[in-house]
Amino acid sequence: xxxxxxxxxxxxxxxxxGSTLYFDEKIRAVSPEEPGEECEVIDAEGAxxxxxxxxxxxxxxxxxDVMDGSREALETISHTVLQxxxxxxxxxxxTMARPDIVRALESVRRYGADVGGAKIAGVHLEGPxxxxxxxxxxxxxxxxxxxxxxxxxWLDLIRxxxxxxxxxxxxxxxxxxxxxxxxxxxxxxxxxxxxxxxxESFSRGISxxxxxxxxxxxxxxxxxxxxxxxxxxxxxAEVIADLIxxxxxxxxxxxxxxxxxxxxxxxxxxxxxxxNGRYELGGQGVTVREGRAELDDGVLAGSVLRLNEAVRNYTxxxxxxxxxxxxxxxxxxxxxxxxPTGSLKVGYDADIVIFxxxxxxxxxxxxxxxxxxxx
Numbered sequence: 001x002x003x004x005x006x007x008x009x010x011x012x013x014x015x016x017x018g019s020t021l022y023f024d025e026k027i028r029a030v031s032p033e034e035p036g037e038e039c040e041v042i043d044a045e046g047a048x049x050x051x052x053x054x055x056x057x058x059x060x061x062x063x064x065d066v067m068d069g070s071r072e073a074l075e076t077i078s079h080t081v082l083q084x085x086x087x088x089x090x091x092x093x094x095t096m097a098r099p100d101i102v103r104a105l106e107s108v109r110r111y112g113a114d115v116g117g118a119k120i121a122g123v124h125l126e127g128p129x130x131x132x133x134x135x136x137x138x139x140x141x142x143x144x145x146x147x148x149x150x151x152x153x154w155l156d157l158i159r160x161x162x163x164x165x166x167x168x169x170x171x172x173x174x175x176x177x178x179x180x181x182x183x184x185x186x187x188x189x190x191x192x193x194x195x196x197x198x199x200e201s202f203s204r205g206i207s208x209x210x211x212x213x214x215x216x217x218x219x220x221x222x223x224x225x226x227x228x229x230x231x232x233x234x235x236x237a238e239v240i241a242d243l244i245x246x247x248x249x250x251x252x253x254x255x256x257x258x259x260x261x262x263x264x265x266x267x268x269x270x271x272x273x274x275x276n277g278r279y280e281l282g283g284q285g286v287t288v289r290e291g292r293a294e295l296d297d298g299v300l301a302g303s304v305l306r307l308n309e310a311v312r313n314y315t316x317x318x319x320x321x322x323x324x325x326x327x328x329x330x331x332x333x334x335x336x337x338x339x340p341t342g343s344l345k346v347g348y349d350a351d352i353v354i355f356x357x358x359x360x361x362x363x364x365x366x367x368x369x370x371x372x373x374x375x
Contacts, residue, residue, distance in 0.1 A: 001028065002368065003035035007044030007354065011051065011344040012331070013323045021049055023350040025368040030344055044354050047362055050326045051342050052087025052351035053307045054333040056160060056185075057124055057210065057238055057265040059092045059281065061272030066091040066123075067282065069103035071111040078117035080273050082364045082372035084266075084306040087351035088119045088334070088341055090159050092267075094282035095127030095138035098150060105154045117371055119351075121339055122159035125151065126210065129173070130190035131164035136215040137301040138190060139282055146173040155181050159337055162210040164191035165201035178205025185336055187238075188226060190215040198229035208336065209237040211267055212254065214245050214300070231257050236336055238265045241313040242305040244292055248317040255318035263336070264310040264329040269293055269302035312359040322359075 002023055009016040009030060020035055022028040035041055059065055062080030064073035074091065081089060091108050093101055105123060112120035129147075132140035146169040151158065161177065163170055165188055177184050188201055189210025194217075209230045213219075219227035230237050231254070239262055241251055255262060266272065271279045271288045279286045279293070286293050286301040293301045307329055314325040334342025341349040350368035355361050364372040 001039045002042060003039040004042045004044050004049055004352070004354070005035065007047055007049035009049045009344065010323045010326050013321070013327045015323050021344065021352070023352065023368050025350055027344050027346055027348045027350055029346060042363075047354050047356050048322070049352065049354050051330045051344050051348070052118075052353050052364065052366070053085045053311070053329040054121070054337070054339065054342050055081065055086050055089040055266055055307050056263065056333045056337065057092050057126070058089050058268050058272075059094065059302055060270035061268050063270055063274055065270040065281070066108070067094050067096060067100060067104050069100070069107045071107065074107060074111050074120065075115050075117070078115035078120065080117070081307070082117045082366075083273065083361055085308045085311075085329075085353045085355060085359070085361050085364065086118050087353065087364065087366050088121045088339060090121050090124040090337070092124040092126050095130060095135070095142050096282055097142055098128075098144070101128065105157060109154075109157055117366070119366060121337060123154070123157050124160035124162070125158050126162040127190070129161070129163045129167065129170065131167055131192045133192045134164070134190045134215045134217075136190060137281060137284065137295055137299055139284065146170040148173055148176055155184065158184055160185045160187055160208070162187045162189040163206070164188070164193065165204075165206060166191060166193040166197050171204065174201060174205045183338060191226060192217060193226055195224045195226075195229050198226045199233070202229070202233055202235060207235050209235060211240050211245065211265070212237040213250065214240065234261065236261045236263055236332065238263050240265060240267050240303055240305060241310040241317075242291065242303050243313055243317070245300060245303065251314070252318045255314070255320055260324075260327070260332070262328050263333045264307065264314060264325070266305045266307050266310060267302045268305055271304045273306065274304070308355065308359045308361060
């Protein structure tokens with residue numbers, strides 16, 4: 001048994017002081033009792049202790065991308081994101097040719113359970129069922145008609161599907177997935193749907209929104225669109241809190257309106273945790289400069305945001321407390337995916353992070369094993 005002492009424990013949107021976190025491969029207790037001699041004592045030295053972060057939308061990091069379709073790429077991403085506090089992530093695909101997407105899916109199926117860093121909690125299929133008018137950094141020439149046919153062998157692996165519900169065939173796919181595969185989170189994104197179409201899609205099974213405000217129509221006072229529908233509904237919504245994809249004032253407004261329905265994501269591409277320079281995303285060239293990733297035509301190409309930075313930005317530019325920001329990066333995404341992590345509840349996976357007041361990681365545990373430590 002291990003015991004973390006002298007930490008400010010964050011869980012369930014609260015900060016607990018004067019208690020000890022006990023764990024082995026699972027969370028065993030948060031208790032004021034002093035650890036016995038049989039425990040391996042870990043001194044947090046006044047730092048914060050919380051469940052590890054869960055990134056449900058990340059394409060790559062450390063120079064690797066999920067679409068590379070290899071064991072090496074998944075291992076690289078898995079180990080790189082530990083330094084950001086991420087202990088679980090959903091490997092996110094891009095709109096590319098069908099064989100490329102299948103290769104990425106096959107690699108997650110073959111190697112995903114064996115990575116040695118952050119755990120892979122399935123696949124986020126972001127494309128190819130999008131609207132070419134809102135393709136963003138996705139290759140619009142490779143967008144496909146929504147269909148269950150070719151993704152059916154992978155439905156046990158897929159945890160999130162981003163879809164434009166206004167496209168032909170989307171309604172049937174949404175209804176089938178929501179009825180027969182409830183473990184899959186259906187998300188509206190890369191869509192040109194209006195307010196009425198969006199609200200109808202919510203009634204049919206969509207319950208999430210992919211990177212709110214981005215790759216969708218702007219909210220207008222006479223045409224509220226997807227944004228307006230999301231803000232007045234109980235669906236959850238991703239935000240990329242890098243202060244590039246969303247202006248700080250918009251981040252503040254969204255948090256005040258959605259509060260406990262916001263999920264912090266990175267949408268990071270292979271340049272995550274890397275230096276400025278030239279990279280690739282979905283077969284397209286990307287330039288990264290001063291925290292901004294762009295295609296050659298100036299379109300934002302994902303991000304280089306780190307999830308711990310998202311937590312910090314969320315606390316600095318909204319009314320969310322640190323505990324609430326941690327919840328938006330851990331408990332809520334895990335809950336939406338049905339994962340036994342993201343919380344310090346007894347019996348949950350011992351995925352734990354220790355970090356300082358700037359949300360810089362000191363130590364990261366996955367299934368109770370120390371996987372990363374700041375030296």
